[in-house]
Amino acid sequence: xxxxxxxxxxxxxxxxxxxxxxxxxxxxxxxxxxxxxxxxxxxxxxxxxxxxxxxxxxxxxxxxxxxxxxxxxxxxxxxxxxxxxxxxxxxxxxxxxxxxxxxxxxxxxxxxxxxxxxxxxxxxxxxxxxxxxxxxxxxxxxxxxxxxxxxxxxxxxxxxxxxxxxxxxxxxxxxxxxxxxxxxxxxxxxxxxxxxxxxxxxxxxxxxxxxxxxxxxxxxxxxxxxxxxxxxxxxxxxxxxxxxxxxxxxxxxxxxxxxxxxxxxxxxxxxxxxxxxxxxxxxxxxxxxxxxxxxxxxxxxxxxxxxxxxxxxxxxxxxxxxxxxxxxxxxxxxxxxxxxxxxxxxxxxxxxxxxxxxxxxxxxxxxxxxxxxxxxxxxxxxxxxxxxxxxxxxxxxxxxxxxxxxxxxxxxxxxxxxxxxxxxxxxxxxxxxxxxxxxxxxxxxxxxxxxxxxxxxxxxxxxxxxxxxxxxxxxxxxxxxxxxxxxxxxxxxxxxxxxxxxxx
Amino acid sequence: xxxxxxxxxxxxxxxxxxxxxxxxxxxxxxxxxxxxxxxxxxxxxxxxxxxxxxxxxxxxxxxxxxxxxxxxxxxxxxxxxxxxxxxxxxxxxxxxxxxxxxxxxxxxxxxxxxxxxxxxxxxxxxxxxxxxxxxxxxxxxxxxxxxxxxxxxxxxxxxxxxxxxxxxxxxxxxxxxxxxxxxxxxxxxxxxxxxxxxxxxxxxxxxxxxxxxxxxxxxxxxxxx
Numbered sequence: 001x002x003x004x005x006x007x008x009x010x011x012x013x014x015x016x017x018x019x020x021x022x023x024x025x026x027x028x029x030x031x032x033x034x035x036x037x038x039x040x041x042x043x044x045x046x047x048x049x050x051x052x053x054x055x056x057x058x059x060x061x062x063x064x065x066x067x068x069x070x071x072x073x074x075x076x077x078x079x080x081x082x083x084x085x086x087x088x089x090x091x092x093x094x095x096x097x098x099x100x101x102x103x104x105x106x107x108x109x110x111x112x113x114x115x116x117x118x119x120x121x122x123x124x125x126x127x128x129x130x131x132x133x134x135x136x137x138x139x140x141x142x143x144x145x146x147x148x149x150x151x152x153x154x155x156x157x158x159x160x161x162x163x164x165x166x167x168x169x170x171x172x173x174x175x176x177x178x179x180x181x182x183x184x185x186x187x188x189x190x191x192x193x194x195x196x197x198x199x200x201x202x203x204x205x206x207x208x209x210x211x212x213x214x215x216x217x218x219x220x221x222x223x224x225x226x227x228x229x230x231x232x233x234x235x236x237x238x239x240x241x242x243x244x245x246x247x248x249x250x251x252x253x254x255x256x257x258x259x260x261x262x263x264x265x266x267x268x269x270x271x272x273x274x275x276x277x278x279x280x281x282x283x284x285x286x287x288x289x290x291x292x293x294x295x296x297x298x299x300x301x302x303x304x305x306x307x308x309x310x311x312x313x314x315x316x317x318x319x320x321x322x323x324x325x326x327x328x329x330x331x332x333x334x335x336x337x338x339x340x341x342x343x344x345x346x347x348x349x350x351x352x353x354x355x356x357x358x359x360x361x362x363x364x365x366x367x368x369x370x371x372x373x374x375x376x377x378x379x380x381x382x383x384x385x386x387x388x389x390x391x392x393x394x395x396x397x398x399x400x401x402x403x404x405x406x407x408x409x410x411x412x413x414x415x416x417x418x419x420x421x422x423x424x425x426x427x428x429x430x431x432x433x434x435x436x437x438x439x440x441x442x443x444x445x446x447x448x449x450x451x452x453x454x455x456x457x458x459x460x461x462x463x464x465x466x467x468x469x470x471x472x473x474x475x476x477x478x479x480x481x482x483x484x485x486x487x488x489x490x491x492x493x494x495x496x497x498x499x500x501x502x503x504x
Numbered sequence: 505x506x507x508x509x510x511x512x513x514x515x516x517x518x519x520x521x522x523x524x525x526x527x528x529x530x531x532x533x534x535x536x537x538x539x540x541x542x543x544x545x546x547x548x549x550x551x552x553x554x555x556x557x558x559x560x561x562x563x564x565x566x567x568x569x570x571x572x573x574x575x576x577x578x579x580x581x582x583x584x585x586x587x588x589x590x591x592x593x594x595x596x597x598x599x600x601x602x603x604x605x606x607x608x609x610x611x612x613x614x615x616x617x618x619x620x621x622x623x624x625x626x627x628x629x630x631x632x633x634x635x636x637x638x639x640x641x642x643x644x645x646x647x648x649x650x651x652x653x654x655x656x657x658x659x660x661x662x663x664x665x666x667x668x669x670x671x672x673x674x675x676x677x678x679x680x681x682x683x684x685x686x687x688x689x690x691x692x693x694x695x696x697x698x699x700x701x702x703x704x705x706x707x708x709x710x711x712x713x714x715x716x717x718x719x720x721x722x723x724x725x726x727x728x729x
Contacts, residue, residue, distance in 0.1 A: 038655055038659065041659070045663065077662065077663075080658075080662065084655055084658070088651070176523065176524070176527070177524075177568075177648075177650065177651040178523075178524040178527060178528065178564065178565060178568055178650070178651070178654065179527075181564045181567075181651075181654040181655065181657075181658050182527060182528055182531050182561060182564060182565070184658055185531065185535075185557055185560055185561045185564060185658075186531060186535075186561075188557065188662075189535055189538075189553070189554065189557040192553050192557075193538070193550070193553070196550065
C-alpha cells in the first residue's frame with residue numbers, strides 16, 4: 001500500500017524539477033540572446049528607424065489598415081539577428097566542448113532545445129511589444145482613421161519566431177558555424193525571388209511578410225489580404241520548426257512531439273492553401289460596388305452648405321475637409337460663395353491595392369472628389385479641386401479649362417494655406433513655381449500656363465485681404481469663360497504678364 | 505632549400521576551412537543556376553540579384569578563410585603573419601576566380617549583367633570578407649573569427665542597401681545611368697578593403713604596457729628578432 005502511494009509522487013516530482021530547470025535555462029538563454037551584440041544592434045536600428053519614420057508617416061493622417069501593414073518590415077531585421085544568435089547559442093556547448101559535461105546532467109538535449117526555443121519566443125514577444133507600440137502611436141494620432149487587422153500586426157512578431165526557430169533547428173541539424181550565414185543568404189534570395197512583381201498570389205504569400213507596392217488606401221473591408229490565414233501559416237511554420245528541433249535533439253520518443261509535428265505541418269498547409277485562394281467573390285463584388293456606385297455604401301453629413309458623402313471609416317475626417325472647403329469658399333465672390341457643393345469620396349478598388357488606376361472627373365455640377373489620403377500635398381490638391389468646381393461648375397470642366405480663370409482658381413486654392421508658394425510648388429508636377437506646369441488633383445489634372453503662374457505668384461505675394469476684395473469685386477469678369485491672362489491682370493490691377501500664355 | 509612559403513603551402517592548404525568555402529561555393533553556384541532553371545522568366549534584374557546573392561554567399565564562406573584552430577601555436581613560429589595570411593589568401597583567390605567564372609557562365613548570356621561591373625562587386629565582397637577576417641585577427645584574440653566576420657558582412661549586406669545614402673547608388677541595375685559611376689565607387693571600396701587587409705597582415709606592436717609580457721595570439725615579437 002505504501003509503495004503504491006509513493007510511486008506516483010516520485011513520477012510527478014521529476015517532470016516538475018526538469019520543468020523548473022528548463023525555465024531557469026530559458027531565462028538564462030533569453031538574457032544571453034537579448035544581450036548579444038547583433039540582437040541589440042538589430043533592435044536599436046529597428047526601433048530607431050521605426051520612431052524616425054512614424055513621426056511623419058502619412059503626413060499625420062494614417063489609415064490604420066495601412067499602418068498595421070507598415071509594422072511588418074522592421075521585425076525581419078530583428079528576426080535575422082535572432083536566427084544568427086540563436087543558432088550560435090545552441091552551438092555554444094559544442095564550440096566550447098562542454099557537450100560531454102552537459103550530457104551527465106538531468107536536463108536532456110531536447111529540454112535544452114526547448115529552453116533555446118523559449119528564448120526565441122521571448123525575443124518575438126519583445127518585437128510584439130514594439131509592433132504594438134508603433135501601431136498604438138499611429139492609432140493615437142488625431143488624424144487616424146480606419147481599422148487595423150490583428151493578422152497583419154501578428155506577422156512581424158511571428159516572423160521573428162519563425163526565423164529564430166529555424167536558427168535553432170539548423171543548429172540541431174548542422175553543427176557548422178557557417179550554416180547560419182549561408183542560410184540567411186538563401187532566405188534572402190528566396191524572399192527576393194518570391195516577391196518579384198510578376199509572381200502569382202500563391203507564391204508571393206509564402207514569404208514571411210508581404211508588402212504592397214502602392215500608395216493607395218482602400219476601406220479595410222476591400223483590402224482582400226488574407227492576413228489571418230497568413231498569421232496561421234506563420235504560426236504553423238514556427239511550430240513545425242520548433243517541434244522538429246525538439247524531435248531531432250532526442251525528443252523523438254515523445255509521442256506528443258511526433259503528433260505535434262504532424263499537426264504543425266497540417267496547420268502550415270492549411271494556412272498556405274487558404275491564403276493562396278486569392279481575393280474572395282464577396283470582396284470583389286464589394287470592390288465593384290464601392291468603385292462604381294459609392295453612394296450606396298457612403299454616409300452623408302452636411303456642414304455649412306456642403307454635403308460630405310464618405311465611406312463610414314472616414315466620417316471622422318469630415319471636419320478637416322469642411323475647414324479646407326470653408327477656407328476656399330470664403331475667398332469666392334458672387335453666386336459661387338453660396339453654391340451648394342457635394343464632396344464625395346471616390347476610390348478605384350476594382351484592381352486591388354496595387355492597381356493605381358486614375359479616377360475620372362465628376363461631371364455632376366458642384367461635385368468635388370476627395371480621396372482616401374489626407375495631409376501634406378493632398379490638402380492643396382483638394383482645395384484646387386474645390387476652387388476649380390466653384391469657378392468652372394464641374395470637375396470635368398475645370399480639368400478642360402485653359403484660360404485666365406486658372407489664376408483665380410489657383411489663388412483661391414492656395415491663399416488660405418500657411419505657406420502658399422511652397423504649396424504651389426508641391427501641387428505642380430515638376431515642383432516648380434515658374435513656367436507652365438500640370439497641377440495634380442485627385443482626378444483630372446489642371447493646367448497652368450507660364451503667364452498664369454506669374455500672375456498667381458504675384459497675387460500670393462500681396463496681402464490676402466486686399467486681393468480678396470478685388471477678386472470679389474471683379475468676380476464676374478474673372479470667372480468668365482475664355483478670359484485671357486492679360487484681361488485678368490488688368491482686372492486685378494497687376495502688370496501684364498511677360499511670359500507666354502499657352503496651354504501645354 | 506626551398507623558401508619557407510613554398511614549404512608551408514601544403515600544411516596551410518591542409519588546415520584551410522575548405523568545408524566552409526566549399527559549402528558557400530556550392531550554394532553560390534546553385535543560386536547562379538536559378539535563372540537557367542526557371543527558364544524563360546529570367547530577366548536582367550533577376551540575373552543581377554542571383555549574381556549578387558551568389559557573390560555574397562561565397563564571400564561569407566571566404567570570411568572563414570583565416571580561421572586557424574592552431575593560431576595560438578603558430579603565433580610563436582618565426583614565419584611572419586603576413587606570409588601565413590598571404591598563403592591562405594593565395595589559396596582562396598584562384599578558387600574564387602574559377603568559381604566566379606563558373607557562376608557567370610551559369611547565368612544565360614542574354615540576361616547577364618555587364619561582367620566587369622558585377623565582377624568588381626563580387627571582388628569587393630570577397631576583399632571585405634578577407635579584410636574583415638584579417639582585422640579581427642589583428643585586433644582580437646580569437647582563433648576563429650570567421651563567424652563574427654560573416655555576421656558583420658551579412659549585416660553590411662542587409663543594412664547597406666537600406667541605409668546607404670541614395671546618392672552613393674551602390675546597388676543599381678545595369679540599365680541605370682549611374683552604373684559606371686557606381687562601379688568606380690565599388691572599385692574605391694575594393695582598394696580600401698585590400699589596403700586594410702594588407703595593413704592588418706602585419707604583426708601588431710607588442711602591447712607591453714597593458715598586457716605585460718604575455719603575448720596575445722598572433723603577436724610574435726621573437727619572429728621579428
